[in-house]
Amino acid sequence: MNNINTYYKSIFAESFSKIFDIPQDDLLDTQFTLENPKDLSHGDFSTNICMVFAQLHKINPLEAAEKITNDLLDHESFESIHFAKPGFINFMVKKVIWYEFLLKKLDTNILFNQNIGIGEIVNIEYVSANPTGPLHIGHCRGAVFGDVLANLLESTGFNVVKEYYINDAGSQIDLLAKSVILRIEELQSNKKIDSFPAELYPGEYLIDVAQSIIKSHGEDIHQREDYFELVKSQTVHLLLEGIKSDLSLLSIEQNKFVSEKDLVNKGKIDQAINRLEEMKLIYQGELEKPKGKMIDDWEPREQMLFRSSTYGDEVDRPLQKSNGEWTYFANDIAYHFDKYQRGASHLIDIWGADHGGYIKRMHASIKALTDNKAKFTVKLCQMVKLISDGQQIKMSKRSGDFITLREMVERVGSDSIRFMMMYRKNEAPLEFDFQKVTEQSKDNPVFYVQYAHARISSVLRNLKEQNIDIDLTNFSNCDMSHLKDPSEILLIKKIMNYHSIVESAVSLLEPHRIAYYLYELASEFHSLWNLGKVDKSKKFIDASNLPQTHARIALLVATQRNIKSGLGIIGVSTPDEMK
Numbered sequence: 230m231n232n233i234n235t236y237y238k239s240i241f242a243e244s245f246s247k248i249f250d251i252p253q254d255d256l257l258d259t260q261f262t263l264e265n266p267k268d269l270s271h272g273d274f275s276t277n278i279c280m281v282f283a284q285l286h287k288i289n290p291l292e293a294a295e296k297i298t299n300d301l302l303d304h305e306s307f308e309s310i311h312f313a314k315p316g317f318i319n320f321m322v323k324k325v326i327w328y329e330f331l332l333k334k335l336d337t338n339i340l341f342n343q344n345i346g347i348g349e350i351v352n353i354e355y356v357s358a359n360p361t362g363p364l365h366i367g368h369c370r371g372a373v374f375g376d377v378l379a380n381l382l383e384s385t386g387f388n389v390v391k392e393y394y395i396n397d398a399g400s401q402i403d404l405l406a407k408s409v410i411l412r413i414e415e416l417q418s419n420k421k422i423d424s425f426p427a428e429l430y431p432g433e434y435l436i437d438v439a440q441s442i443i444k445s446h447g448e449d450i451h452q453r454e455d456y457f458e459l460v461k462s463q464t465v466h467l468l469l470e471g472i473k474s475d476l477s478l479l480s481i482e483q484n485k486f487v488s489e490k491d492l493v494n495k496g497k498i499d500q501a502i503n504r505l506e507e508m509k510l511i512y513q514g515e516l517e518k519p520k521g522k523m524i525d526d527w528e529p530r531e532q533m534l535f536r537s538s539t540y541g542d543e544v545d546r547p548l549q550k551s552n553g554e555w556t557y558f559a560n561d562i563a564y565h566f567d568k569y570q571r572g573a574s575h576l577i578d579i580w581g582a583d584h585g586g587y588i589k590r591m592h593a594s595i596k597a598l599t600d601n602k603a604k605f606t607v608k609l610c611q612m613v614k615l616i617s618d619g620q621q622i623k624m625s626k627r628s629g630d631f632i633t634l635r636e637m638v639e640r641v642g643s644d645s646i647r648f649m650m651m652y653r654k655n656e657a658p659l660e661f662d663f664q665k666v667t668e669q670s671k672d673n674p675v676f677y678v679q680y681a682h683a684r685i686s687s688v689l690r691n692l693k694e695q696n697i698d699i700d701l702t703n704f705s706n707c708d709m710s711h712l713k714d715p716s717e718i719l720l721i722k723k724i725m726n727y728h729s730i731v732e733s734a735v736s737l738l739e740p741h742r743i744a745y746y747l748y749e750l751a752s753e754f755h756s757l758w759n760l761g762k763v764d765k766s767k768k769f770i771d772a773s774n775l776p777q778t779h780a781r782i783a784l785l786v787a788t789q790r791n792i793k794s795g796l797g798i799i800g801v802s803t804p805d806e807m808k
Contacts, residue, residue, distance in 0.1 A: 237306070237322075279316040352571075360465045376800060391482075398490040411425065441463075510539065537597075569602075579607075616661065716757045
């Protein structure tokens with residue numbers, strides 16, 4: 230057992246079982262928690278075991294907390310233990326226990342539970358930008374969030390499908406093709422187009438697309454019978470390849486691309502609608518005119534409706550337009566049903582915050598089509614404001630009205646973007662300051678964390694330079710009792726908290742917790758480093774005291790392993806040297 234939380238939960242479960250005659254396994258199977266109190270004066274940990282089981286077994290939680298506290302007062306693993314209203318138990322861990330578990334962690338190199346997911350298939354769909362142009366800053370946050378969440382779940386035992394849905398059907402793709410045809414005509418006539426029709430795409434990036442199509446298919450391409458369809462398919466292909474190339478700059482490689490056009494052609498929409506009809510969830514009716522804000526797809530006519538209100542939606546939803554085409558909602562229903570049919574038991578979508586109103590109808594359709602067997606989660610990402618010299622940036626030389634993802638990566642690099650996109654909760658607004666992410670200071674979180682890793686590497690190099698022989702892969706004979714300074718103990722506690730942070734991030738689908746943790750871990754390390762600069766007795770290496778040096782090096786190795794692991798989940802590099 231190398232998990233300190235599990236160790237103490239077992240102690241509390243054993244005590245509770247003994248006092249109240251409840252099987253210990255029943256207690257451990259129930260989700261009572263062991264957490265770090267916000268106020269450190271309360272202790273190292275706090276547990277709600279009495280709060281959880283008081284309700285289940287009709288026990289007074291405060292009385293239960295008092296009995297368990299008294300039972301464990303003399304237990305060898307507690308420095309101190311006390312209870313508090315309405316039934317919490319707070320305690321301090323003995324130093325020897327911290328040392329013991331730090332050694333175990335170094336011995337096994339298991340940093341967290343890698344079997345949480347036990348192979349469950351999770352489908353995470355993210356980015357899914359319409360293939361009508363290059364990716365921009367509006368796509369960047371969701372792209373990074375989805376990718377880091379996928380990394381987090383994969384590292385804890387889930388079977389993750391990283392998916393991109395290609396919206397390559399419908400009127401917007403026809404308009405895109407018409408825009409490219411205008412660019413082809415412009416190139417072939419050598420006459421610049423002064424103005425584009427309002428409904429078309431005026432971006433100059435389509436000039437490159439037009440040039441590629443002419444180069445591949447010849448100057449007389451406009452004479453082909455399939456001219457329009459060829460331009461349309463080639464345009465989608467070229468823009469999608471550009472999107473994949475842009476994503477690769479952020480080390481994002483999705484393993485599944487699903488075409489909306491293919492779903493339509495394969496009859497997937499018809500299959501999903503037929504299933505709903507068999508369930509008697511489809512009817513012909515007329516929706517009332519919405520009061521207040523307009524509801525998508527509302528038309529004052531009788532139409533095909535899905536009984537989404539049966540599953541928690543505000544109103545039933547239309548599935549077919551007046552021209553007979555399926556609505557976007559109908560296509561989305563079929564797409565999500567297809568994900569489920571491919572084996573995913575948990576469908577996770579990463580959307581922009583402006584799509585929040587679409588969640589309930591999708592929940593309703595998935596509940597219906599999967600008989601409530603599939604779990605569906607939407608994580609909304611707020612927009613990102615770009616700041617430079619204290620001013621918000623809104624324009625791009627290339628595209629005219631947005632900052633491209635490629636421009637961002639070229640300016641500050643993938644590491645800065647990936648870390649900073651995770652340094653706020655996904656639902657909170659985020660300002661990306663170009664000056665701050667290039668500073669070499671504590672105010673630049675990614676630098677601060679990477680610098681901790683590099684500083685530890687420099688200490689390990691100094692060992693060799695001073696001919697001090699320490700096996701960095703085996704600390705079984707290390708005497709951790711030399712770690713006595715309060716800053717050293719704080720760093721041990723932070724190291725040992727990593728597994729809990731990972732488990733919380735997984736259970737809540739909040740990977741930003743990893744970034745927060747890494748910054749706090751780096752802060753504890755840098756504080757210890759700075760102590761050594763003002764007090765020689767606190768330096769990590771002391772050739773005259775090898776047992777102490779051995780213990781301090783063990784502490785640094787454990788710190789560096791956590792940093793490397795956490796940055797690996799976020800997808801950020803771990804340099805051994807930094808200027």
